[in-house]
Amino acid sequence: MSNDALVTRLREHLGKAAVLTDSDVTDAYSRDMMPLAPVGKPLAVVLPSDVEGVQAVVKACAEFEVPIVPRGAGSGLSGAANAIDGCVVLVLTKLDQIVEIDAGNRLAVVQPGVVNLDFRNAVEKHGLFYPPDPSSYDWCTLGGNLSTNAGGLCCVKYGVTTDSVLGLEVVLADGSILKTGRRTVKGVAGYDLARLFVGSEGTLGVITQATVALKPLPQAPSTFVAGFSSTEAAGEAVARVVREGLVPSLLEIMDATSIKAAEAYLKTDLGAGSDCKALLLAQSDSGGEVARRELAALEQICVDCGADLAYATDDLEEGKMLLQARRVVLSALELYGVWLTDDVCVPRTRIAELIAGCERISEEVGLRIAVVGHAGDGNMHPTIVYSPDSEDEFARAQKAFDAILEVGLSLGGTVTGEHGVGKIKREWLAREIGEVGLRVHRQIKQALDPQNLFNPGSMFSL
Amino acid sequence: MSNDALVTRLREHLGKAAVLTDSDVTDAYSRDMMPLAPVGKPLAVVLPSDVEGVQAVVKACAEFEVPIVPRGAGSGLSGAANAIDGCVVLVLTKLDQIVEIDAGNRLAVVQPGVVNLDFRNAVEKHGLFYPPDPSSYDWCTLGGNLSTNAGGLCCVKYGVTTDSVLGLEVVLADGSILKTGRRTVKGVAGYDLARLFVGSEGTLGVITQATVALKPLPQAPSTFVAGFSSTEAAGEAVARVVREGLVPSLLEIMDATSIKAAEAYLKTDLGAGSDCKALLLAQSDSGGEVARRELAALEQICVDCGADLAYATDDLEEGKMLLQARRVVLSALELYGVWLTDDVCVPRTRIAELIAGCERISEEVGLRIAVVGHAGDGNMHPTIVYSPDSEDEFARAQKAFDAILEVGLSLGGTVTGEHGVGKIKREWLAREIGEVGLRVHRQIKQALDPQNLFNPGSMFSL
Numbered sequence: 005m006s007n008d009a010l011v012t013r014l015r016e017h018l019g020k021a022a023v024l025t026d027s028d029v030t031d032a033y034s035r036d037m038m039p040l041a042p043v044g045k046p047l048a049v050v051l052p053s054d055v056e057g058v059q060a061v062v063k064a065c066a067e068f069e070v071p072i073v074p075r076g077a078g079s080g081l082s083g084a085a086n087a088i089d090g091c092v093v094l095v096l097t098k099l100d101q102i103v104e105i106d107a108g109n110r111l112a113v114v115q116p117g118v119v120n121l122d123f124r125n126a127v128e129k130h131g132l133f134y135p136p137d138p139s140s141y142d143w144c145t146l147g148g149n150l151s152t153n154a155g156g157l158c159c160v161k162y163g164v165t166t167d168s169v170l171g172l173e174v175v176l177a178d179g180s181i182l183k184t185g186r187r188t189v190k191g192v193a194g195y196d197l198a199r200l201f202v203g204s205e206g207t208l209g210v211i212t213q214a215t216v217a218l219k220p221l222p223q224a225p226s227t228f229v230a231g232f233s234s235t236e237a238a239g240e241a242v243a244r245v246v247r248e249g250l251v252p253s254l255l256e257i258m259d260a261t262s263i264k265a266a267e268a269y270l271k272t273d274l275g276a277g278s279d280c281k282a283l284l285l286a287q288s289d290s291g292g293e294v295a296r297r298e299l300a301a302l303e304q305i306c307v308d309c310g311a312d313l314a315y316a317t318d319d320l321e322e323g324k325m326l327l328q329a330r331r332v333v334l335s336a337l338e339l340y341g342v343w344l345t346d347d348v349c350v351p352r353t354r355i356a357e358l359i360a361g362c363e364r365i366s367e368e369v370g371l372r373i374a375v376v377g378h379a380g381d382g383n384m385h386p387t388i389v390y391s392p393d394s395e396d397e398f399a400r401a402q403k404a405f406d407a408i409l410e411v412g413l414s415l416g417g418t419v420t421g422e423h424g425v426g427k428i429k430r431e432w433l434a435r436e437i438g439e440v441g442l443r444v445h446r447q448i449k450q451a452l453d454p455q456n457l458f459n460p461g462s463m464f465s466l
Numbered sequence: 467m468s469n470d471a472l473v474t475r476l477r478e479h480l481g482k483a484a485v486l487t488d489s490d491v492t493d494a495y496s497r498d499m500m501p502l503a504p505v506g507k508p509l510a511v512v513l514p515s516d517v518e519g520v521q522a523v524v525k526a527c528a529e530f531e532v533p534i535v536p537r538g539a540g541s542g543l544s545g546a547a548n549a550i551d552g553c554v555v556l557v558l559t560k561l562d563q564i565v566e567i568d569a570g571n572r573l574a575v576v577q578p579g580v581v582n583l584d585f586r587n588a589v590e591k592h593g594l595f596y597p598p599d600p601s602s603y604d605w606c607t608l609g610g611n612l613s614t615n616a617g618g619l620c621c622v623k624y625g626v627t628t629d630s631v632l633g634l635e636v637v638l639a640d641g642s643i644l645k646t647g648r649r650t651v652k653g654v655a656g657y658d659l660a661r662l663f664v665g666s667e668g669t670l671g672v673i674t675q676a677t678v679a680l681k682p683l684p685q686a687p688s689t690f691v692a693g694f695s696s697t698e699a700a701g702e703a704v705a706r707v708v709r710e711g712l713v714p715s716l717l718e719i720m721d722a723t724s725i726k727a728a729e730a731y732l733k734t735d736l737g738a739g740s741d742c743k744a745l746l747l748a749q750s751d752s753g754g755e756v757a758r759r760e761l762a763a764l765e766q767i768c769v770d771c772g773a774d775l776a777y778a779t780d781d782l783e784e785g786k787m788l789l790q791a792r793r794v795v796l797s798a799l800e801l802y803g804v805w806l807t808d809d810v811c812v813p814r815t816r817i818a819e820l821i822a823g824c825e826r827i828s829e830e831v832g833l834r835i836a837v838v839g840h841a842g843d844g845n846m847h848p849t850i851v852y853s854p855d856s857e858d859e860f861a862r863a864q865k866a867f868d869a870i871l872e873v874g875l876s877l878g879g880t881v882t883g884e885h886g887v888g889k890i891k892r893e894w895l896a897r898e899i900g901e902v903g904l905r906v907h908r909q910i911k912q913a914l915d916p917q918n919l920f921n922p923g924s925m926f927s928l
Contacts, residue, residue, distance in 0.1 A: 106813075108709050109708065109813045131711060132711075153658070182902045182903060183903065186879075188880050188883065189814070189844060190626060190811045190843045190880075192626075192887075193880045193894075193895050194887065194903065194907055195670075196628065196661045200658060202658065208657075220711025220712075220713065246570065246571065246572055247572075248682075249594075249682025249683065250682070294756050349650040349653055351568075352571055353570040378652075383652045417648075417650055419655055420654050421653055423654070425656065429655075433655050436655050440643065441645065444646075444914065445656055445657055445659075451909040451910055
């Protein structure tokens with residue numbers, strides 16, 4: 005059976021406009037935001053607008069034995085959504101309905117193409133809150149969030165995407181529809197298949213609908229910032245926050261390189277003094293007296309750990325300004341070149357050691373490495389800056405990328421806290437989970453996708 | 467190969483004292499607390515004391531093609547731990563070490579035989595809190611909690627067992643050891659295998675170690691009780707608690723039959739008046755002013771919904787006394803016969819309808835049915851009372867048990883909120899998850915346990 009016949013079949017099912025084959029157009033759907041990942045040439049890019057369309061695509065591809073790479077907006081940072089040669093890229097952005105918001109039971113039913121921010125705004129009108137907030141929340145889609153088990157700044161208090169998932173609808177490799185999970189907040193009827201599909205990076209099926217739990221809308225946040233003249237002191241402060249049982253709604257760290265970049269970009273100094281080596285930024289969304297008490301406790305810990313700067317505010321605008329320093333880091337690094345952001349998660353007592361390791365690596369490879377991260381859960385994003393015109397710098401950036409993972413593992417951490425494995429960390433996954441772990445992954449993949457139809461070679465190879 | 471040879475082999479590996487074959491002794495390890503479930507005659511009961519012992523048992527049973535039924539203390543309510551004829555019952559209670567408590571990272575590493583309460587007490591000494599608190603917490607083991615994904619009173623605020631799990635060590639069907647998950651609070655390296663094994667009721671492998679996340683120790687609880695002259699009013703109060711975004715640390719409901727039983731048992735009236743049809747019991751563990759504010763908001767909702775009684779206290783002893791009414795219900799029901807407790811979870815807006823359904827069923831079958839439950843997450847335990855000497859009453863109790871599940875499903879609920887499927891709800895699982903869901907279960911089971919060695923026929927049949 006020829007590829008032309010598959011394209012004809014797809015057009016019959018989806019309509020001509022929903023099946024793209026012109027490489028000028030398909031290139032735009034062929035990669036995510038990770039420069040290290042390999043990119044292939046797809047046979048076609050398809051944009052079904054309902055679950056029946058997704059089923060038709062899966063059945064046709066199964067028949068023609070053509071692999072499927074599912075994707076959302078393409079904000080990913082692991083190449084999981086990158087095309088492989090000859091595949092069909094299955095774009096889910098047209099399944100973009102918020103099917104239901106059930107405020108009485110604090111849940112919603114959504115399609116995968118809904119943009120995270122649009123969904124947040126929609127539930128906020130009901131006084132509700134959807135916690136997962138990856139940095140790309142203003143353009144990433146919920147389907148991608150589910151497939152990568154995305155995190156964000158909220159995780160220290162509210163967990164990652166899987167913690168909000170109650171149930172899923174998934175199109176399986178034979179085109180049948182699996183409905184798994186539930187609408188109740190508790191339930192143990194059978195295996196937790198929903199959480200198996202969450203974070204499976206499109207290798208087991210195509211998520212076409214999700215039922216998610218919502219939280220009550222928190223209070224407006226109060227914000228706290230502390231500056232330290234050593235990363236060790238900042239790391240010790242984080243460890244003490246954990247040990248003393250504080251649970252801020254946000255707890256971020258910036259190292260010296262990040263601070264300098266943000267200051268250059270914002271054309272201001274962050275008030276931390278010229279020998280500031282680390283900033284901690286925190287918020288409490290508990291409101292009123294409780295928030296004040298939580299931030300006062302944070303301040304006490306930071307001062308005890310030798311902070312030179314410690315400042316709290318419950319003014320919303322001022323809080324936003326303080327957080328801006330954290331939010332602009334990636335843009336700021338573009339002053340120096342292009343960036344490559346890594347993703348490791350270490351035990352929260354080991355953050356300072358990870359930053360020290362990144363400093364060492366930076367010296368070794370002769371490239372700027374800025375460390376920002378979700379300190380409250382130990383999830384760090386060391387970000388390597390290199391020149392887009394230098395192959396040598398790119399090679400050194402790759403070397404640094406791997407060296408950071410090495411340090412992360414040596415500290416008892418994991419090679420990915422929230423970005424996923426995709427097409428760039430397959431060898432690292434194998435190393436982290438070992439032979440037996442890899443075997444179980446393969447057994448599950450083969451059981452659910454015997455033709456190896458879904459995103460083959462991503463995450464691990466058979 | 468004969469069964470004698472298997473017993474000999476097991477004795478070689480574990481020592482004679484750890485392999486029991488005398489039926490007077492093995493009977494005690496052959497069933498859990500669910501009277502409806504079938505019970506078989508095991509070939510042997512084995513009690514290894516380390517992971518190597520577990521591996522030896524699994525390998526020997528695989529070689530002799532003898533099924534394994536893993537179990538902990540036997541407090542389960544689904545028959546999942548019940549022996550089947552000719553099986554080896556693998557008792558995990560001797561793997562009872564708390565391997566590590568890492569207060570700095572708020573986590574612990576435990577073996578499956580540790581009793582829930584012992585673990586709670588151990589982490590409390592570090593100012594930490596392990597939330598899952600099934601009713602049997604003073605004797606059930608963590609391995610059973612993991613295998614059933616146990617809940618408890620804490621779930622309304624803190625979730626179920628799976629929400630505390632970071633990583634697992636599991637002995638697989640070929641005797642190899644899978645280490646999955648992590649020590650970090652975030653991590654997306656590969657499939658979420660840990661949460662696949664949690665709640666799999668011993669059908670996929672034997673959990674020999676778990677890494678669990680701990681919470682800061684909450685404040686001493688303040689307690690609130692409200693009495694209503696109709697279950698509809700109590701149900702509406704629960705729905706409004708959810709809708710208005712309150713998150714108490716406990717929110718329980720008792721229907722009229724439970725109240726009467728508790729009053730008879732405690733030889734006191736609960737102060738709710740003779741026409742009280744439902745009690746709500748709530749706690750806040752937020753402490754001080756916040757707890758007072760949370761309970762005041764609860765009180766306002768209850769009064770708005772027509773509560774005849776509404777009383778709050780931050781006195782610990784008085785709070786315990788108020789909660790005692792809820793805790794004694796099962797013991798109290800033994801005044802009238804033996805009990806059979808069901809487990810359904812419905813959307814939190816449908817609780818009153820479930821209770822009304824149970825009243826209808828009670829009249830139909832002519833048996834007392836008391837409804838108690840975790841109102842805050844819709845997880846109800848209608849408990850049927852029957853005479854142990856009457857086969858007819860037992861048959862009617864079984865009929866009521868199924869009729870309750872029927873009502874639960876019709877309200878958009880699940881057939882098990884926290885007890886599991888085991889050997890009593892297989893047909894109901896099939897009905898709830900459907901053909902495709904069942905097929906995926908079988909595919910995963912066959913992939914990981916091709917000999918169908920682990921707890922065959924429990925949860926579903928191949």
